[in-house]
Amino acid sequence: DAGVIQSPRHEVTEMGQEVTLRCKPISGHDYLFWYRQTMMRGLELLIYFNNNVPIDDSGMPEDRFSAKMPNASFSTLKIQPSEPRDSAVYFCASRSPRREGPTGELFFGEGSRLTVL
Amino acid sequence: AQTVTQSQPEMSVQEAETVTLSCTYDTSESDYYLFWYKQPPSRQMILVIRQEAYKQQNATENRFSVNFQKAAKSFSLKISDSQLGDAAMYFCAYHPTEKLVFGKGTKLTVNP
Numbered sequence: 001d002a003g004v005i006q007s008p009r010h011e012v013t014e015m016g017q018e019v020t021l022r023c024k025p026i027s028g029h030d031y032l033f034w035y036r037q038t039m040m041r042g043l044e045l046l047i048y049f050n051n052n053v054p055i056d057d058s059g060m061p062e063d064r065f066s067a068k069m070p071n072a073s074f075s076t077l078k079i080q081p082s083e084p085r086d087s088a089v090y091f092c093a094s095r096s097p098r099r100e101g102p103t104g105e106l107f108f109g110e111g112s113r114l115t116v117l
Numbered sequence: 118a119q120t121v122t123q124s125q126p127e128m129s130v131q132e133a134e135t136v137t138l139s140c141t142y143d144t145s146e147s148d149y150y151l152f153w154y155k156q157p158p159s160r161q162m163i164l165v166i167r168q169e170a171y172k173q174q175n176a177t178e179n180r181f182s183v184n185f186q187k188a189a190k191s192f193s194l195k196i197s198d199s200q201l202g203d204a205a206m207y208f209c210a211y212h213p214t215e216k217l218v219f220g221k222g223t224k225l226t227v228n229p
Contacts, residue, residue, distance in 0.1 A: 030213065038178035043208065055215065089160065104150040104212040108162035 006109035014117050018080040021112045024073055025094030032068055033106060034077050035091040038117050043091070049075065082116045089113050119144050121211050123220035130199045131228050136183075138194045138223045140209030146170075150212040151185065151192045157205040157221070165207070168192065199227050 005024040013019055025032050031049040047057040052069045060067070064083070069075040079086055093106040121142045130136035142151070153165040168176045168185050176181050180200075184193045196203055206226045209220040 033216065035219075043219040045216055045218070048216055050215070091162065093162075104152065104217070105164055105167065106162075106217055111160050113160075 004092055004094050004107050004109035006112050008112055009110060010113050010115075012115045012117065013082055015083055015117075016081045018078065019082045019086075019114060019116075021077040021092075021114070023075045023077070023092030023109060025075070025092070026096075026107055027073070028096060029094035029107070030072070030097050031095040032069060032075050033091075033093045033095070034075070035093065037091060037111070038087075046077070058094050079100075079114075082114075084116045087114055087116050095110040119211060119213060121218050121220035122208055123209055125145055125190070125222050125223045126221075127224045127226070129228060130196070130228040132201060134199055135195060135197045136199055136225065138196075138207050138209075140192045140194070140220055142157075142190050142192065142209070142218075144190065144211065144213060147151045148213075151183075152210040152212065152217070153183070153192075153194045154183070154208045154210060154219075155203075155205045156204075156208065162208075164193065172183050188204045196225075201227050201229060203227050 007022045030051050034046040036044045046059045047067045048055055049069045067077045089111045091108050091111045093108045095106050123140050149170045151168045155163045156164045166176050166178045166181050168183050175185050180197045182195045206222045206224050208222045210217045
């Protein structure tokens with residue numbers, strides 16, 4: 001398997017623009033997580049899905065952020081409008097179902113570095 | 118709230134020496150998992166080691182081992198025979214049910 005695939009790897013945009021980050025989880029994984037990493041706050045969980053359904057979005061900072069998972073192989077994280085304080089690395093991670101053996105390990109994508117000018 | 122604390126923002130070690138990274142967590146759960154992840158400059162998050170809370174035996178993976186003290190809610194990582202490739206950010210993570218909660222990380226420098 002190719003692992004978790006994220007795109008774009010880097011994104012530079014101007015304040016006020018819409019940003020869409022994309023993620024393809026590992027096939028067969030039924031959990032998908034979006035994390036944001038900054039120097040000040042570390043790794044913050046934004047939202048996670050189970051079987052394409054959002055379970056907990058309490059980490060989404062504000063209404064400018066939205067996430068969708070239309071099917072088991074694709075998820076998006078959208079920021080509209082973007083602001084300079086949204087600059088961070090955004091990680092997507094997936095996990096296999098609990099019934100399939102060792103549990104808990106998250107498999108991460110390489111992250112999308114977002115810079116909002 | 119469930120929190121994970123890594124009290125050492127930065128650590129350094131000489132090549133071939135041993136270093137221990139600290140982690141404490143706050144929980145009322147009795148069954149959970151703990152992890153150490155490594156993040157090299159490439160930014161990829163890599164699982165180093167995992168510990169199940171119900172297991173008394175400390176986990177070991179080659180040069181990496183943990184000291185898990187459940188009552189003290191402590192989960193330290195020991196790296197033996199440190200290598201230059203061990204230089205990275207190390208994150209402790211706590212997993213009670215579905216999601217992982219991460220500490221803020223410890224930056225490890227390995228000096229030749």
